[in-house]
Amino acid sequence: GYGSETILPEYKNHNNVPILLGSNENPYGPSELAKKAILESLSKNNRYGMNITMQLAESLAKKNGLSKNNILMSPGSSAILDLVAQFASLQKGNFITAEPTFNYWGSAAEALGLNKISIPLTRDKQHDLDAMFAAIDTNTQLVYVCNPNNPTGTLCDESELRSFVKKATEKTLVLLDEAYLEFTDQNSLSDMLTSNQNLIITKTFSKIYGLAGARVGYALANENLMRKIKKLRTWSGIGIGVVSSSAALATLYDVDFTERTRMLNQKARAYTIKQLEQLNIKCIPSYTNFIYFSLADYTHDFFDKLKKANITGTRVYEEDGQWSRISIGTMEEMKYFIRALG
Ligand code: PLP
Helix, strand or coil, rough: CHHHCCCCCCCCCCCCCEHHHHHHHCCCCCCHHHHHHHHHHHHHHCCCCCHHHHHHHHHHHCCCCHHHHHHEEECCCHHHHHHHHHHHCCCCEEEEEEECCCHHHHHHHHHHHEEEEEEEEEEEECCCCHHHCCCCHCCCCEEEEEECCCCCCCCHHHHHHHHHHHHHHHCEEEEEEEECCHHHCCHHHHCCCCCCEEEEEECCCCCCCCCCCCEEEEEEECHHHHHHHCCCCCCCCHHHHHHHHEEEEEEHHHHHHHHHHHHHHHHHHHHHHHHHHHCCCCCCCCCCCEEEEEECCCCHHHHHHHHHCCCCCCCCEEEEEEEEEEECCCCHHHHHHHHHHC
16 A cells, blocks of 8 residues: 655665655666656657557557457556446445455445445455355445455465356456556466456556556456446546556566566565564565565564664554565665664
8 A cells, every 4th residue: 555654754764765665666667668668758748648548558458368448547556446436336235355455445435335344364364255255245246356465465376266256256246456466476367357247357557567656557347347337437548648658558568677576576575574584573475565474573663663764664454463564675675674673
């Protein structure tokens, strides 16, 4: 989630800059190709960007084995999560979500009148897909699954997730958030969309593609479902600015950049987990660019240490076990983070 509210400018570290480990951004982005595309697109800002956004949409649809009728572009995937909440709340009832998970959009769903049903994660911080399925009733309008999950970094087993989606979509709409999937070796479930009328998948350029500030995200769904959702977002082709669409298009096929990010993230993640464990901070194995850990056995004030070192973290997500999260920055940043805690 967004940790910017916790930036504490009064505390300075050795480089005099805040270390941002609160929002799961990509510390290596934007890619060089994206920066070049951004500069080249500046002079096109007097025009609406439908063409470039359409080009991006078509490339993304193709990449996922789908067509342009299956995709909705959006300024960040958060805006799509809100849109799906709006869509689901056209009918009265409830929505089902894990606890904890990425839940900013949940307050929109509740404000629109849906009741929230929270299903706790398992002890090892995995989605409890059986319990989520069992919670579906005739009033359920939406089930949300974040895979891998934020804040825990855990990944569902692919075949279990596929069979869950198959069963659950026979009863209700399933929203699958794949914001961090590119950090894993798992496949997208986008191949299920050609036949499945009740599944919507969201993806973003904010994470592995290193463009959080550019605000580019998208949804994939079956054509029929997408047509209905698009009624809530008319003239959807102009959702993203010219500069952002250009940057995203340039990064999309920049395999060197995304592979480098994956590799550097893995190294910094392995280092950080090892060091945290030595500080008596128990970590959940992570498939993402962030780590979920328990402060229950850490003898110092973690948040005070961060504050003094001018590091932006997040909060306690679960009081029982004092579970918190840290985003994985560069190796240098993670070494600084570990020093600050020691
Ligand atoms: N989904 C998940 C799981 C996230 O963690 C985030 C951001 O942190 C988002 C969606 C939203 O990202 P954006 O709106 O930048 O695409």
